Amino acid sequence: MTWDHFIFFAIPSVLLWTVASAWALRRPKKTLPALFTVLGLGVFFSFILGMWISLERPPLRTMGETRLWYSFFLPVAGLITYQRWGYKWILSFSTILSAVFIVVNIAKPDIHNKVLMPALQSPWFAPHVIIYMFSYAILGAVTLVALYYLFREEKLQDKERIMDMTDNLVYVGVAFVTMGMLMGAIWAKEAWGHYWSWDPKETWAAATWLGYLVYIHYRLLKTSK
CATH class of the missing domain: 1.20.1440 (de novo design (two linked rop proteins))
Structure with a gap:
């Protein structure tokens, strides 16, 4: 092929x-x-x-x-x-x-x-990247749902259902981002001798993960009140 x-x-x-x-x-x-x-x-x-x-x-x-x-x-x-x-x-x-x-x-x-460079010849390479791709696709779907909500908020009849869907998709996406980060850390340790180096990809992945964690905790605290 x-x-x-x-x-x-x-x-x-x-x-x-x-x-x-x-x-x-x-x-x-x-x-x-x-x-x-x-x-x-x-x-x-x-x-x-x-x-x-x-x-x-x-x-x-x-x-x-x-x-x-x-x-x-x-x-x-x-x-x-x-x-x-x-x-x-x-x-x-x-x-x-x-x-x-x-x-x-x-x-x-x-x-x-x-x-393929030697550092990429690892059993962790494929699952790490594939899981990241899937998680970003899920979070991309969340973004679409959120935009739909923002632009049609005044006309929507089922706001709670949409928010529940958004929360559930965020949970799934963040879970896979977490798995991808853990696999990436293990792979980095095997390939370069350290778990984390704060390069641009790692930094943005961490920022994305933390941003969604803030959202999750905000939603959970708001729901509990």
Whole structure:
């Protein structure tokens, strides 16, 4: 599998996600939207798997490879939100965001080199990055829900339900961020001899984690009063 094949997987995936989004907006049943979304995810992941095999390493090194995972996990997060809380618009938003990353990858693909530096040749590398990608996709879905709430607050009839959904998604996202940070610390210890070095990625990950912890504690304290 090479990068030249990407468009043949990306377009069918986006089309399937678009059908799922349109069906969800027009019909009350969740079965077909879920089915089309899963089919699209299957098509898209088959390209990721093919790249993994051809590169002989996880496709997680370059920005283009990272965008692949964002494109994959955004519809996953949208599907989870839709199935659990029934908000039909979330599939459309997650599809649009995923399509943006896909278009960028089609327009400006990175060179996918097989060479992986020794520090990245660790069993912690793939789960650490994949868990981070999933957590950021979940938190991205939270951002969409929050924006929806802010722009339509005066017209909403179910504000408490939306806030509960936001809280639950934040709990899931923060849990996965925590797992990703712990795995990253173990990996850093094995590769560089220390758990934490305060480089830009680690600093922003810590800032994100702390910011969401403040939100969680604020919501819990407010609810308890």
